[in-house]
Every structure is written in structure tokens, then in C-alpha cells.
């Protein structure tokens with residue numbers, strides 16, 4: 001058995017693991033939901049409560065609670081404060097869980113974010129409402145095949161179920177609060193508002209044969225790359241899996257209206273996807289689901305700044321997505337400046353993880369290189385890059401993307417000149433390193449990560 005196959009697990013196991021909460025958390029949750037939820041709902045609204053098993057791993061409830069604790073979120077309603085406070089201490093990432101009561105579950109702030117559920121959670125929800133087993137697949141199709149944006153559009157569901165969904169669940173369709181397009185209309189960048197008022201960017205790029213959406217995974221970013229407008233903003237919060245998926249569906253609906261289909265997704269927008277690991281992986285699996293959106297894994301690219309432990313973990317997920325590593329420098333001294341996380345995970349550790357990922361998955365790794373004048377566009381850096389790649393990476397599993405820097409307001413450096421780009425690429429040619437010089441699409445529309453949000457906030 002190969003190393004890769006030993007590490008691989010069935011997809012279903014991985015999916016379950018994404019949703020699982022620690023045992024202590026489950027115990028606290030179960031204790032917390034005793035009484036008010038079951039008795040209150042069934043008495044007052046005449047339908048059965050959610051099953052305890054379902055509620056115990058309900059990501060929508062956790063997601064709602066996260067959002068509730070953000071500024072600008074819809075007003076909070078009644079909660080069992082003691083149990084929820086105890087529960088919050090057992091969760092990672094400072095998630096404050098609010099325990100559903102009759103009020104919160106029936107009111108606008110206690111609704112379940114449907115796009116945060118995977119198919120099995122949706123089945124459990126509808127089962128707890130005594131719906132027949134085929135209903136979950138019907139709803140799933142409305143969400144991910146027909147791309148409806150309102151429960152009323154789910155026309156093969158009984159009216160009573162549509163009303164119940166409208167009362168207890170939400171689709172949280174993302175609102176466009178600003179938008180910018182290139183003059184040829186091939187690139188469009190939208191600033192999207194989340195339920196708690198935070199905003200994120202997503203970009204749609206039209207190529208000859210592809211329609212590619214670039215999605216955000218966090219509001220802001222903690223990685224602090226100095227040339228990046230998002231890094232300059234700092235981290236506000238992680239996105240839920242539904243909020244990541246929702247960006248792809250937003251563009252898929254726009255394309256659907258033109259008789260087109262979204263063909264590719266790149267997780268290269270605001271945030272570091274691997275710092276929001278579980279939600280990012282859940283979003284990838286949901287977009288790839290064979291009964292839903294059916295986006296091929298090889299049509300999904302995840303970009304990371306180089307979180308080494310998570311790259312190792314990703315290699316064990318039995319996925320065929322493309323990994324893109326934002327490298328930008330081939331010596332630790334320079335990369336420490338351009339990509340601060342390098343001070344924690346230096347180039348030796350990063351390339352060890354990349355080599356393992358390529359071997360485990362058989363997938364080629366893309367190395368991204370934003371060319372900055374006088375810093376990383378030099379012959380020394382080009383040769384150091386070639387040395388690194390030849391000495392570490394398996395042959396044929398490497399590609400370098402050279403991207404002229406998209407200047408951002410808070411960073412004084414300029415993009416490399418065309419002469420420097422030519423000289424840099426000539427060295428890669430000579431050293432047999434495969435590369436592409438990417439056209440900088442959309443500089444005029446602040447297409448660099450975080451720039452539209454920056455512009456919107458300063459206007």
C-alpha cells in the first residue's frame with residue numbers, strides 16, 4: 001500500500017469529522033438544551049422539537065451564535081445564560097454559543113443558517129420535523145442545483161413546510177453593497193454584506209472557457225502580509241462554511257441568468273483559508289457534492305501563505321484540489337519581511353510540507369510570486385527559487401505563477417518593471433522551472449485582495 005493510500009480516508013468519514021464537536025462540548029450542549037427548547041417549541045408551535053442528536057452537532061446553531069456576538073447583528077433574544085456561558089468556554093476560537101430557546105428558535109435571530117448544513121444535517125433537521133426522508137434531497141436540490149434565493153421558490157415542497165422553513169431557517173443571501181467591473185466586463189468584484197453587517201470581497205473572472213470565482217474565507221486576515229490591503233486590516237472573524245459557499249452561489253446565480261455556469265473556484269480572496277480550516281474544508285466538500293453543486297475538486301484551488309501543520313493535514317484529506325502557495329521570496333531573510341508567518345514556518349519546513357503534499361496527492365503545486373520592484377524581482381531571487389524547487393520538489397509537480405504586484409494604498413512599493421519581469425522569467429526558463437506570467441486583471445477595479453473594501457470604507 002502506498003503512503004498516499006494509507007493516509008486516505010473515505011470522504012464520508014472526513015465530512016463527519018468536520019462537523020464533530022468535542023465530547024465535553026456535546027455533553028454541555030445536551031445539558032443546555034434540556035427543557036425550554038423541546039417543551040417550548042412543541043407546545044407553542046405545534047411541531048416536534050429538533051432531536052437532541054441533531055442539535056448537538058448543529059453547525060447552523062453555532063454559526064448563528066457566532067454571528068450574534070458580532071457588532072451590528074440582529075438584536076439578541078432570550079437565552080439560557082448559565083449553560084451558554086459554560087458551553088462557550090469549551091469551544092475553540094472564542095465562539096460564544098447561544099442556547100436556543102423558544103424565543104430564539106422562533107425569532108429572526110434564532111434561525112438556522114441552511115447553507116451551513118451538510119446533507120446529513122439537513123436530513124436530521126427534516127427528520128426531526130417528521131418530514132419524509134426524500135424531503136432533504138428535494139431541499140438540497142433547490143439550494144445547490146436550482147440555486148433558489150427564497151423558500152417560496154421551492155415549489156415542490158408543501159406550503160406548510162415552506163412556511164416552517166421560512167420561520168426557522170434562513171438562506172442568508174449575501175447582499176451586494178458595492179461592485180466594480182473592468183471596462184471589458186470580464187472581471188467583476190463585489191463587496192458582499194454578511195448577516196452581521198461585516199463585508200467581504202468576491203471576484204468573478206470570465207475567461208474563454210472558464211468562469212472562475214475568487215472567494216474569501218475570513219473577514220480580514222491575521223497573517224499581516226504588508227503588501228496586502230486585507231492584511232493591513234487585521235482579522236475580524238472567520239467565515240462559516242455557508243458564507244464561503246454563499247459567495248460561489250452568488251456568482252452562480254448571476255451566471256445562471258445568462259445561461260452560463262460557474263466552472264472554477266479559487267480560495268484566494270480575503271483571509272488565510274487554512275487558518276479557517278474546518279469551515280473551508282466543509283465548503284469545498286459542499287461545492288463538490290455529487291447531488292448538489294457538483295464542482296469538480298480539480299476545479300478548486302486553495303491558496304495558503306504557508307501554514308505548515310495545516311498543509312500536512314490537508315494532504316491526508318483525500319482531496320484532489322490544487323494547492324497554491326504564496327511564496328514571494330526564496331530566502332528566509334526576504335520572506336520574513338514579505339510574509340511574516342515565515343518567521344514561524346521557515347522555507348525548509350514549508351518545502352518539506354509541500355513535497356509531502358505533492359507526493360500524497362500526486363497534484364502539482366502552484367507557487368505564487370507577486371513581483372515587487374527591487375525586492376524580489378532580482379536575478380538572485382530567481383536563482384534561489386530555482387535552487388529551492390530543484391532540490392526539494394518532485395519533478396513535474398511544480399508551477400510558478402509570476403504576478404506583477406497590485407499596488408495597495410498602505411504599501412509604498414511598486415510592481416516590477418516589464419524589463420525586470422522579463423529578466424526574472426528568462427532565468428526560470430534557463431533553469432527549466434515551469435512558469436506563467438499572469439496578466440494583472442482588474443487593477444483598475446481594486447482587484448487586489450481587500451482593496452474594494454478599503455475603498456468602500458474610506459468613501
Ligand code: SF4
Nearest residue numbers: 221223225228231271
Ligand atoms: S496576502 Fe493572503 S495571507 Fe497575506 S495578509 Fe493578505 S489575505 Fe492574508
